[in-house]
Amino acid sequence: MNFNKNNSLYIFLFFGLLLVLYHVFGYFGHYGFDDMVYARLAKNMADGTLVFDNSFSFRFGILIPLALSYFFFGVSDFSSSMPSLIVSLSILFLVYSLVKKYGNVQTFLALCLTVFIHPFLFHSDKIMADIYVAFFLFLSVYWIDRYRFTVKKNEVLYAFLFSLSLLFAFISKETVVLFLPLPITLFFIDLYNKRSVRFWIFALYFGIILLVVKFHKVVG
Numbered sequence: 001m002n003f004n005k006n007n008s009l010y011i012f013l014f015f016g017l018l019l020v021l022y023h024v025f026g027y028f029g030h031y032g033f034d035d036m037v038y039a040r041l042a043k044n045m046a047d048g049t050l051v052f053d054n055s056f057s058f059r060f061g062i063l064i065p066l067a068l069s070y071f072f073f074g075v076s077d078f079s080s081s082m083p084s085l086i087v088s089l090s091i092l093f094l095v096y097s098l099v100k101k102y103g104n105v106q107t108f109l110a111l112c113l114t115v116f117i118h119p120f121l122f123h124s125d126k127i128m129a130d131i132y133v134a135f136f137l138f139l140s141v142y143w144i145d146r147y148r149f150t151v152k153k154n155e156v157l158y159a160f161l162f163s164l165s166l167l168f169a170f171i172s173k174e175t176v177v178l179f180l181p182l183p184i185t186l187f188f189i190d191l192y193n194k195r196s197v198r199f200w201i202f203a204l205y206f207g208i209i210l211l212v213v214k215f216h217k218v219v220g
Contacts, residue, residue, distance in 0.1 A: 045067035098110075133172045139165040
């Protein structure tokens with residue numbers, strides 16, 4: 001293995017290890033009322049009971065991973081924190097995937113800035129929707145980047161993945177609507193420059209279909 005050629009991978013593994021060590025030595029349990037509500041709803045889901053008694057009941061983006069963790073590992077601090085920790089590591093991997101082509105220094109700085117942002121570190125192992133929203137929103141941006149600057153084809157596939165990521169962000173927490181000005185701005189910029197128009201048309205098409213299916217299931 002060429003060490004110099006794989007430095008960026010070692011950098012990613014280093015920051016991933018830091019995140020795990022932060023959890024091992026810094027985890028202090030649940031945080032506030034929201035954690036308890038999510039935990040109760042996820043435990044009910046793991047037991048085969050769906051309870052729709054508040055707005056949190058429809059945040060399947062966080063409830064399903066947590067319920068699966070409870071189902072396979074039981075209710076514990078480990079099973080409560082594991083889904084969020086996996087999602088946090090996934091965010092680090094997305095950052096690494098996007099910046100590694102620019103060099104080791106850029107990779108180090110990007111991962112450093114990600115890990116040591118206090119909200120990211122704080123929510124990295126908590127039963128809260130914030131880290132899930134961050135992951136799915138970042139994933140949606142990742143698909144745009146892949147399509148526009150790397151693949152430059154298969155607009156149908158990447159438009160679908162973009163819309164699906166936004167949907168999962170929405171079903172994690174409804175405040176995702178605050179993110180919409182960014183893709184709307186990108187849409188108008190691309191429309192003005194007459195580029196990636198088909199991508200945005202398909203993204204809008206898939207977005208409408210996914211929202212209709214989502215609300216149909218909820219209402220039904």
